[in-house]
Amino acid sequence: MTPEELAEIAxxxxxxxxxxxxxxxxxxxxxCLSCQSQSxxxxxxxxxxxxxxxxxxxxxGVGCMGLCAEGPLVSTSSGVLYRKVQAENGAAILDSLGGxxxxxxxxxxxxxxxxxxxxxxxxxxGVIDPERIEDxxxxxxxxxxxxxxxxxxxxxxxxxxxxxxxxxxxxxxYPTGLKWSTVSKSVGTKKYVICNGDEGxxxxxxxxxxxxxxxxxxxEGMLIxxxxxxxxxxxxxxxxxxxxxxxxxxxxxxxxxRVGLLGSDICGTRFSFRVDVRLGAGAFVCGEETxxxxxxxxxxxxxxxxxxxxxxxxxxxEPTLINNVETFASVAPIIRKGGxxxxxxxxxxxxxxxVFALAGRVQNTGLVEVPMGISLxxxxxxxxxxxxxxxxFKAVQxxxxxxxxxxxxCLDMPVDYESLAQAGSIMGSGGMIVMDExxxxxxxxxxxxxxxxTESCGKCIxxxxxxxxxxxxxxxxxxxxxxxxxxxxxxxLCDLLKHTSLCGLGQSAPNPVVSTxxxxxxxxxxxxxxxxxxxxxxxxxxxxxxx
Amino acid sequence: xxxxxxxxxxxxxxxxxxGRQEETILDVARQNGxxxxxxxxxxxxxxxxxxxxxxxxxxxxxxxxPACVTTVEEGMEVTTNSPRLEHYRRMILELLFTERNHVxxxxxxxxxxxxxxxxxxxxxxxxxxxxxxxxEDVDASHDRFVIDHxxxxxxxxxxxxxxxxxxxxxxxxxxxxxxxxxxxxxxxPWGSSETCTxxxxxxxxCPTGVLFEKGRSVAEMLKRRQFLPYLTLMRKENx
Amino acid sequence: MxxxxxxxxxxxxxxGCHMSFLDMDERLLAIASAADLVYSPLVDAKEFPDNVDxxxxxxxxxxxxxxxxxxxxxxxxxxxxxxxxxxxxxNVPGMxxxxxxxxxxxxxxxxxxxxxxxxxxxxxxxLLPTSRPIHEFVPVDVFVPGCPPSADTIxxxxxxxxxxxxxxxxxxxxxxx
Numbered sequence: 001m002t003p004e005e006l007a008e009i010a011x012x013x014x015x016x017x018x019x020x021x022x023x024x025x026x027x028x029x030x031x032c033l034s035c036q037s038q039s040x041x042x043x044x045x046x047x048x049x050x051x052x053x054x055x056x057x058x059x060x061g062v063g064c065m066g067l068c069a070e071g072p073l074v075s076t077s078s079g080v081l082y083r084k085v086q087a088e089n090g091a092a093i094l095d096s097l098g099g100x101x102x103x104x105x106x107x108x109x110x111x112x113x114x115x116x117x118x119x120x121x122x123x124x125x126g127v128i129d130p131e132r133i134e135d136x137x138x139x140x141x142x143x144x145x146x147x148x149x150x151x152x153x154x155x156x157x158x159x160x161x162x163x164x165x166x167x168x169x170x171x172x173x174y175p176t177g178l179k180w181s182t183v184s185k186s187v188g189t190k191k192y193v194i195c196n197g198d199e200g201x202x203x204x205x206x207x208x209x210x211x212x213x214x215x216x217x218x219x220e221g222m223l224i225x226x227x228x229x230x231x232x233x234x235x236x237x238x239x240x241x242x243x244x245x246x247x248x249x250x251x252x253x254x255x256x257x258r259v260g261l262l263g264s265d266i267c268g269t270r271f272s273f274r275v276d277v278r279l280g281a282g283a284f285v286c287g288e289e290t291x292x293x294x295x296x297x298x299x300x301x302x303x304x305x306x307x308x309x310x311x312x313x314x315x316x317x318e319p320t321l322i323n324n325v326e327t328f329a330s331v332a333p334i335i336r337k338g339g340x341x342x343x344x345x346x347x348x349x350x351x352x353x354x355v356f357a358l359a360g361r362v363q364n365t366g367l368v369e370v371p372m373g374i375s376l377x378x379x380x381x382x383x384x385x386x387x388x389x390x391x392x393f394k395a396v397q398x399x400x401x402x403x404x405x406x407x408x409x410c411l412d413m414p415v416d417y418e419s420l421a422q423a424g425s426i427m428g429s430g431g432m433i434v435m436d437e438x439x440x441x442x443x444x445x446x447x448x449x450x451x452x453x454t455e456s457c458g459k460c461i462x463x464x465x466x467x468x469x470x471x472x473x474x475x476x477x478x479x480x481x482x483x484x485x486x487x488x489x490x491x492x493l494c495d496l497l498k499h500t501s502l503c504g505l506g507q508s509a510p511n512p513v514v515s516t517x518x519x520x521x522x523x524x525x526x527x528x529x530x531x532x533x534x535x536x537x538x539x540x541x542x543x544x545x546x547x
Numbered sequence: 548x549x550x551x552x553x554x555x556x557x558x559x560x561x562x563x564x565x566g567r568q569e570e571t572i573l574d575v576a577r578q579n580g581x582x583x584x585x586x587x588x589x590x591x592x593x594x595x596x597x598x599x600x601x602x603x604x605x606x607x608x609x610x611x612x613p614a615c616v617t618t619v620e621e622g623m624e625v626t627t628n629s630p631r632l633e634h635y636r637r638m639i640l641e642l643l644f645t646e647r648n649h650v651x652x653x654x655x656x657x658x659x660x661x662x663x664x665x666x667x668x669x670x671x672x673x674x675x676x677x678x679x680x681x682x683e684d685v686d687a688s689h690d691r692f693v694i695d696h697x698x699x700x701x702x703x704x705x706x707x708x709x710x711x712x713x714x715x716x717x718x719x720x721x722x723x724x725x726x727x728x729x730x731x732x733x734x735x736p737w738g739s740s741e742t743c744t745x746x747x748x749x750x751x752x753c754p755t756g757v758l759f760e761k762g763r764s765v766a767e768m769l770k771r772r773q774f775l776p777y778l779t780l781m782r783k784e785n786x
Numbered sequence: 787m788x789x790x791x792x793x794x795x796x797x798x799x800x801x802g803c804h805m806s807f808l809d810m811d812e813r814l815l816a817i818a819s820a821a822d823l824v825y826s827p828l829v830d831a832k833e834f835p836d837n838v839d840x841x842x843x844x845x846x847x848x849x850x851x852x853x854x855x856x857x858x859x860x861x862x863x864x865x866x867x868x869x870x871x872x873x874x875x876x877n878v879p880g881m882x883x884x885x886x887x888x889x890x891x892x893x894x895x896x897x898x899x900x901x902x903x904x905x906x907x908x909x910x911x912x913l914l915p916t917s918r919p920i921h922e923f924v925p926v927d928v929f930v931p932g933c934p935p936s937a938d939t940i941x942x943x944x945x946x947x948x949x950x951x952x953x954x955x956x957x958x959x960x961x962x963x
Binding site: 644648649650651652653654657658663664666667668669670671672673674675677678680681682683 | 868871874875876877878880881883884885916918919921922926929930931933955956960961962
């Protein structure tokens, strides 16, 4: 593959696409597929065949369009978005292509949900066919890779990433440029790049959507990273619960190998890179980098103390760059448009955009990409459309089991790494669960503690036994059988786990408890002192504490 | 390796000490008679940093670091004991006591148990967290040895000694979190393990009364641990 | 100065701690000169009296009666001492906890009984679901681990408490000692 050949593919694909004067895009990412979007696409295909219009009308399966709550979603070349489309609507949609839209299916796109977003990572999602490399290439795909390989030194690539201010999108927010630079300077007989797609937070589906909607984008990011740090082999670690993401990623790898974008001597340079997929077997802790590396090595997925960091001693003891799916997906546009362009978006310390999975008690559940620094209020009430059924907003949970619950007085806070951490939560990978007055915060804390207890690997004592004891106390509070002493013990355990656990799972496991204790102390008090659950969720259990 | 060893000087509990760059804080502390509690670490085995008992404070560092895996650095100032560390260590050990059924009075290792001794040393006279009282198995299928899971603290010394020293890898860990347990082969009875060489190293590195020789009654199981550092040293010299 | 009032209570334990108490031998006389033993399995009082200065409690809380007694003891005692591992950890009585009460009843009242086997529903107090340490039910002031704690340890604890000092136990005894 040479730059010229790539340009040829892009050109011929553009010519091929220009034959189509009409286009109907059907979302075939997991969200819409789960409400039968495949049958919608099949029906459209059949109808188009019957009408014999396929020479100028394209029916295309595309990735996530974002508003999952209204799926299946269908968009047309006349700029109309349809919601909750059923197979029987196919004919009507085709009829409408030249004229008036099918009014009862139209989904308005002039709302904040669409208007307030800024799509960089998701720019191809819902636009291109994730199973065709040509479609990706036609939209400037792999041009960033060609640019790095032919025009830039590894140092220049790292400089651009550093300039962009991009930080790890997996949750911790470590500066990506610094990580790349460290790996590039580390010495080893071989270096590796790992893409962390072990997205495990309940309610989070950003990485899944990116992999399902635009897998080549992730590969391109990994390739650029590999060139920058001097790696020759990569692994994409994706949880096995994401079969569609795995399938599309594998397809993408095969396609990239076929056209010579993966393999030996890429673009006629001496740069070689291969990528393999590894499936996670359903352990949340394998999202932690050292546990993930152990898992890729074929060992039991447990974390180990750092240092040494993977950048120095990672996979098979060699320097390893490990970044999240979304981080890799942010790389190509940064290279294409320059680090300075990216750094203009966002806040002083948190640059660029972030993809969030909006879920819970919010009108518009779905996938959104927004500039960093947007306020929580805008996220929940404008983009999210507020709390449904006229109920009152209570809290928004960010960062999954490692994050915290932010009450209404945090709503005007900007969404960036530092602000969220200061408020007792974390950015996390981008899960955002909205809760209304029908949620009991003790119950929420118990839910997350149950998650952490079940997902603890069992290696270190504070996390293994501490999460069990915390869950026991939270259960007792929910059963109205807890005492003031239990509350004190709960706080003690929060402190212990935070400071003595081996890895991030245990260190952050108390966050949902600490943040609810801080902002909703009154609810805990009501359970313990008055034996009442203000939200009406918890019931006193006869016999008190249960084991 | 280069014959020139780089030596670092550091302070542990106010004492000026030195250590080779690959040595850990725990190594240097031990050489100088400074006590740092630990349960999973054992001289001669790889370190896993799992028990968290050896966490120490290092000046200028926010995080507490495990002495068993933290290598010495020039100018490092280490505090091995403080009210805060003692508080955490006591809590961690208390949690361990609640996890399974540690009944010292009927244990083969009573009086020779590392966990029991550490409890006394840390001044634990009672456990303020509630006990779990789980149902755990005892496997006496092996000709010479018994494993009583009631007393297991999951230090994984048995796993490591079997893999790293004996080379059999009979032991491993299965399950997650509070349900994790050590197993022989693919969770088969120890007695029918095809990989076990019956060498007994696991029995002697076990810090509590989990692994013991058949025929030992209460307080009768004395463990011999001295063999391990020598074995490791001799092997290194043979390489 | 009036003599201090001390008591000992035997809940679910083997009485080994009381044997160890008696092992103080001639030192019992020294204790007796400083305090009156107002309630104990060793003396004849039937009702736990009021205003006890120090009560040593042996044994775990295993039955409804144990629970009731330990609550009364707590109300009427200034300094409550958990004496021995059963009181502190549930120890041997707690070894039934993983199995529940039914196998315990079966073994005691069915499997080994030839005449009229069956679980008694009077006289014998009902077992609690699990046998547990005293401090899980009432606040405890001093913990004296050991199975049993030695006579020396008990003597030390009593003399310290009678002289108004807080005993420091971890150098002297431990679980299983």
